[in-house]
Amino acid sequence: MKGLLQWFEEYFVPFAAKVGSQKHLVAIRDGFIAIMPLIIAGSFAVLINVFPVDAWTKFLDTTVGGYIRSTNGNIWTGSFMIMSYLVAFTIPYSFAKNKGSNELATGLLGLATFIILMPGMEEGWGLPNAWAGTNSLFVSIFNGLFVAELFTRLFGNDKLVIKLPDGVPPAVAKSFAALLPSLITIVAVSVIKVIWVEAFEISNIMEFVMNTIQKPLIGMANTLPAAITVAFFNHFLWFFGLHGSNILEPLMQSLYLPALEANAAGTGQFIVTKPFFDAFVYMGGSGTTIALLAAIFVASKRRKDLRDIAKLGIAPGIFNINEPVIFGLPIVLSPVFFIPFIIAPVVLTIIAFTATAIGFVPLTTVMVPWTTPPVLGGYLATGGSFTGGALALFNLAVAFIIYLPFVLIAEKLDGVEV
Template sequence: MNNPFMQKFIEIAGRIGSQRHLVAIRDGFVAIMPLIIVGSLAVLINNFPPFGKFDLVHILNGIFGEGNWQQVGGSIWNGTFAVIGLLIAFSIAYNLAKSYEVDGLSAGLISGAAYIMLVPWTKDGGLDVAWLGTQGLFIAIILAIVLTELFRVLVKSKFTIKMPEGVPDGVARSFVALIPAVLILILVGLFQACMGVFAGTSIFEIVFNGIQKPLQGLGNTLPAAMIVAFANHFLWFFGLHGTNIIGSVIEPIYLPLIEENAKLFADGMSAFNVPYVVTKPFFDAFVYMGGSGTTIALLIAVFFVIRREKNHPYREVAKLSAPAGLFNINEPVIFGLPIVLNPVFLIPFIFIPVVLTVISYFALATGLVPKTVAILPWTTPPILSGYLVTGGSWRGILLQVINLSIAVLIYIPFVSAGVRALKQRMMEKAS
């Protein structure tokens, strides 16, 4: 740790993790995650697998009539996944403006209005809903950042209307944002007109075909998945929140993939046949079991290795960490054992997720296990998550059990080494 290179790396990674725009993107996606989960669960319920006489679909059809109850799930989808680009345009702008201590609500509304202005229209005079969803994510991110920066500059300049004291705050904020909103929306309108005249297409199509689509294709590959798994845990080992640091980069790539899988699944396609293997639920369900580093396997390994010494420090930490670990909350074990900056656990903590990524990728890509078709709350316990993300398949559970078994076997010798090292340090301290 006294190595200048490592110190510089930690400093740079820390700066990246706290970079204002990346934090706004991350927080923007986190803010709408409840809506994404609700929309995903609506699709899952609409296509729930049969259980004989306990078949949910059969029961609901009997109560509400054939297919009528599925309209509820369809409406939920339309209000969540189908407009996720618009939601992100608002959410990121709001969070970025708040970080500058300017009016977040006004910035979010301007960003949302500008997004609608740029969405192509259909021949019958309606908005092309394809660009309101995940296909418009990159435009939503770019637009939110650029327009919020412009809004900040204008608000802090003289191009505002200052209301006298005594005027309600909500009214005063509205007038402060009035002139910046007018200027920004005029610029967006001029840009849209120029795109139609000189490019003959929309900015959505240019960005989607030139940037978003190639990145999504790259993200669905095994090498990209391995890099994501490695980078996340390499950062975590140094005490940096790897999930947060790289989340703002991978969310725009992997979220559209699970959206496409879920949409096709809702349309009746089998979870085996949906196109994308690597998605956010792919990592959450099959790699990050117990949290980053598959630490639920580490807890099992600790209980297996240390069976007699009931008050051993490792065992005490494991007992305290186990309840949270079942719900994928693993900070107690990461900082309590600790794993951070502990050379004993460097290799298993970083490379077990990479190994599980490879195993899971081949299991899904070869059709042994259905692909992921639903997003769940990240606190969903293993076994249940494996069943649900694969559209209700026992094979998802089996893959989780196999992955956990492999992770436990890999962790066991390192736990034994850690126990010996701790014992030796205690003996040296006592002498």
């Protein structure tokens, strides 16, 4: 075991850390994080409009209730419905910011070129809303990264800088410095669209990418093996001190946000979404460590160090913040807690997937804040279903049972690092 851990530390950890800091993946992660407040607002607007209580539904049919429904519809329009427009700006913006380039110009170019790629833009005025949501998310991501990469490289070329006299205001000088790189970038995307339309006869790039790339990947990601793989690698990375959630965030957002939006709109039947993991697996944080804290409170009698960490970690753990436990207990590189830390999330993923597949709980349709306490998160993520809360509570009990024997083992190793 020691030799295996040493091998992973020597070879796997540096590779995983390199992947986690890869500039394109970081830009995708940061771009989605930037719009998360809007996505959460849109999710709760949908929840209010479809809350499954007859009295509330009847109230929404009244005059006052109609205003509430319309207001929530407007919130959805300004969040989920234009998600591709949002990330078309935020991803290249984040990319340029991380590189120390002109982030505002890069973000604006990402949005402008994404609009160029929109089908039907040649026919008249008005932005087409049909492809503004998650159905063109992959095009938005790919285009944003392409534009950011091209523009930031060109922007750093002194030969493309239009130099103005010293008396010119800095904002004007900065704008002119971006002129030629912006022109080259926007022309490049325009030519690419012409090639797609004229040479390949693909008039709707969004639809082509959605059918050939986005839909198949989302379908593959919504299988039980894929969900287990996500749960396993998230915690496997955490075991070595790497932030598994952050490293996997680009995957989670790119594949599971469209699934959530489809569920919320009633056009999809996707079991696995981002709130699926937050509500039923990552309770108390990665590893469902709030169940570990409960096991320590129940079974630990001699290990004052374990109880002290549990007391310190319970308050943030209620809001799914568990770094004090992961690094303080520690779970990182712990030969005792490694097994339950990996096994518990995988088992909970299987239980939650099965319970949803057989119809015991509804599909997740609401993006709840990741700091939402356990059980309440299961209730809200499933659109106000009590069975969602019950499933979360059951999973907590299962995780408690999984952790309990290992806490007892740690008790016998009093004075030994666990």
